[in-house]
Structures are given as C-alpha cells and as structure tokens.
Amino acid sequence: MLVSQLVFVALLVGTEAFFTALAALNLRHAERTVSEEREWLRDRLGVEEPQELLDYNRLGTALGQLQTWVTLLVVLLVLYSGVYADAVAALEATGWPLVVRGAVFVLGAAIALQTIALPFDVVDTFVVESQFGFNQQTLTLWLRDLVVSLVVLVALGGVLAAALFAAIDAIGGLWWVAAWLLFVAFALVMQVLYPRVIAPLFNDFEPIEGGDLADAVSDVFDRAGFTCSQLYEMDASRRSSHSNAYFTGFGATKRVVLFDTLIEQLSVPSLQAVLAHELAHYKRGHVWKQLAAGTVQIGVLLFGAALLVEATWLYDMFGIAGEPIYAGLGVAALLLEPVARLSAPLSNRLSLAHEREADAFAVEVIEADAMVEALCDLTGENLSNPFPHPLYATFHYDHPPIPDRIKHIRETAGKSEQTAQV
Numbered sequence: 001m002l003v004s005q006l007v008f009v010a011l012l013v014g015t016e017a018f019f020t021a022l023a024a025l026n027l028r029h030a031e032r033t034v035s036e037e038r039e040w041l042r043d044r045l046g047v048e049e050p051q052e053l054l055d056y057n058r059l060g061t062a063l064g065q066l067q068t069w070v071t072l073l074v075v076l077l078v079l080y081s082g083v084y085a086d087a088v089a090a091l092e093a094t095g096w097p098l099v100v101r102g103a104v105f106v107l108g109a110a111i112a113l114q115t116i117a118l119p120f121d122v123v124d125t126f127v128v129e130s131q132f133g134f135n136q137q138t139l140t141l142w143l144r145d146l147v148v149s150l151v152v153l154v155a156l157g158g159v160l161a162a163a164l165f166a167a168i169d170a171i172g173g174l175w176w177v178a179a180w181l182l183f184v185a186f187a188l189v190m191q192v193l194y195p196r197v198i199a200p201l202f203n204d205f206e207p208i209e210g211g212d213l214a215d216a217v218s219d220v221f222d223r224a225g226f227t228c229s230q231l232y233e234m235d236a237s238r239r240s241s242h243s244n245a246y247f248t249g250f251g252a253t254k255r256v257v258l259f260d261t262l263i264e265q266l267s268v269p270s271l272q273a274v275l276a277h278e279l280a281h282y283k284r285g286h287v288w289k290q291l292a293a294g295t296v297q298i299g300v301l302l303f304g305a306a307l308l309v310e311a312t313w314l315y316d317m318f319g320i321a322g323e324p325i326y327a328g329l330g331v332a333a334l335l336l337e338p339v340a341r342l343s344a345p346l347s348n349r350l351s352l353a354h355e356r357e358a359d360a361f362a363v364e365v366i367e368a369d370a371m372v373e374a375l376c377d378l379t380g381e382n383l384s385n386p387f388p389h390p391l392y393a394t395f396h397y398d399h400p401p402i403p404d405r406i407k408h409i410r411e412t413a414g415k416s417e418q419t420a421q422v
Contacts, residue, residue: 015338026392033387045380056383067120088327102165102326137239176306205232230255247278270374273366280361286354308332351398368413
C-alpha cells in the first residue's frame, strides 16, 4: 500500500517538476537569445522593447506554474485527507443509479477544478493581460462568460458523463470501447455544433460579404481551389487584442472565421497568406488526420483506464469503500495524465509536419513574402516568444518556432522558383 502511494505521488510530483524545470529552462534560453537577437526582433517583428516580450512571457509562465502546483497540492490534500473517500461514500449512500452518481461525480470534479482555476484566470485577465494591453473585456463580460461556460459545461458534460456510465452499466468490461466510439462521435458533432451553437454564445459572427476583404478572400479561395460560402468576422476585440483565424466543419458545414483583430493588424496580402494556410489544413486532410491520431491516443488512454479501475489497490490507496467505478476513473485519470503529457512529442510531431505542409501550400497560393510578413506581424503583436528552448518546444510546441517557419518558407519558395525556371 505504502509503495503504491509513494509511486503515485512520485509520478504526479515528478512529472510536474520536470515540466517546471522545462519552463525555467525555456525562460533562461529566451532571455539569452532575445538579448543576442535584439536587432532581428526590432527589424523583423517590430518589437521595439524586447524586455516587454520577456516580461510578458515570464509573468505568464510564473502564473501558469503557480496554478499547476496549487491545483496539484489541492488534489493531493483532497485524496490523502479522506475528503475524496468521504465524498464518494456520501454519493454511494444516495442509492441513485450509476448513471446519476457517475454524472454528478464528473460534474462535481469539473466544477471543483474550475473553481480552483478562477482566481488565476482573474489575475491573468485583469492583471497580466491588462498590464501588456491585451485585455479588452470588462468584469461584467467576464462574469457573463463564466456563467455561460458553466452552463455549457454542465449541459455537455452531463450528457457525455451520463452516456459513459450508461455504457459501463450496460456493457461492463468493454465500456472503454463504447467510450472510444462516444469520443469519435462527440468530436465529429462538435465540428458542427461548436461554430453554430456554442461559439455564438460568446461572440458575434458577421458574414463577410462584398467589399475589398470579400474580394481578397474570394481570390484566395479561387487560387486554392476551395469553395466555402460561410466566411465570418468574429468580434474578438471585445475580449482581447490577440488575433487569430480558424477553419472548422466539413462538407456543407465548413466555415472560415477571421478575428476582427487579425483583419485590423494585417495587410491584405498577409491576411490572404494566413487564410491560405488555414485552408491547407482542409485541403491536405489535416483535420481528419489529427482526428484519427487523437482517436488512437484516447483509445490507448481509455484502455489503460479500463485496466486500472479493475485494480483493488487503486481504491485501497485512499480508503474508497465499495470500489465504485467512477471513483476509480478519477484516480486513473490522475495516473494517466502524466502519460499523456510525456507523450506530447508524438502528437506534436504530426502537428509540426502539418504546419510545415500548410505553410508550403500557402507559399504556392500566395507569395512567400506575404506569409513571412504575416508570421512576423502576428508574433510581434502577440508578444510571442520566437526563441523557445528546443527541449521545451518538443513538449509544448505544435507549431514550429517562427525562425524555423521563416527558413522553411524561404526554402520552399526557392525550390518553387527553381522548378519554374526549369
């Protein structure tokens, strides 16, 4: 028993210590590299004050690490103080069906974790983001988003949890297969549900019809051989000055969304390059490949969870009576999280390949200079760290660092020019 508990704590604390060390290593690397590349930052990214970029990343990292360690400490206290076992015992005493008990447990845990995160979100939004000029939202809007998010969490989380425990109740040991299929179905449904039902709860989406922007977008669509009648501008500036764009959906439901901040910050050619990059993810099948990879990963984790919840020691470690499966799943999730985090380089490797392929596609559609300009402008505007430590990037970056992307774009453009000349 003692050995199991020591291994459990060592795995959770050791994993967190490893990622904290990575974060510290990354900050030191950034400080050294930024000092050496001040001229490049000013000329290419438009960052006149490199210290501001370092301060923003330093504060964000420190806050994120503090939140992670506080959350881990609270989780361990709940487990080893007996609070976890007492909560499970109280839930078991209700006599409710497994579907109800399981759903209540999952939602309770999710809300508890959200509650722990709240003060950190407040500091991040109204201190860190405000200090560097990114935050645009009022406290009223923040509170509204909080309430709406909670409602969405309860609605979607409740349905998924109920479906999961219904499968466990009906199938028994093969529940993880049903959960796997449930994940795939949910991922597909969200491709349609999120942009049309959930996202509009938080932002307004205006169709882009007519004008120079619509003409520029149509031009990219034509060059890329892409058809899509659903092009929207999202009012991201209500909350933040950070900028982005995304593509979602499939078939007749696909849509392209541009942040209004992106439209404001970039020139038309750069905007076209960003759009071409996003379209590449659809044209090259990246959306489906990522879904397939995610399906494999979640399948492995669910199989691991199915094995763990059958182990008596999992419940004995924390004095959980009766071995209810939902309580075992809670502990199993904690054990499997380090596995998922430490295997991140595998999923990142696939994403990195897709991002390079999307950049190459954008260069075929739009001039390389426009893509480079877009990357530089976005990095500078968002105060992103362009010089991550290689080991940190391996675990955290699913996009290549900006200098690497620029180099790859230039090489791709050079090869295209040579091919054209031949």
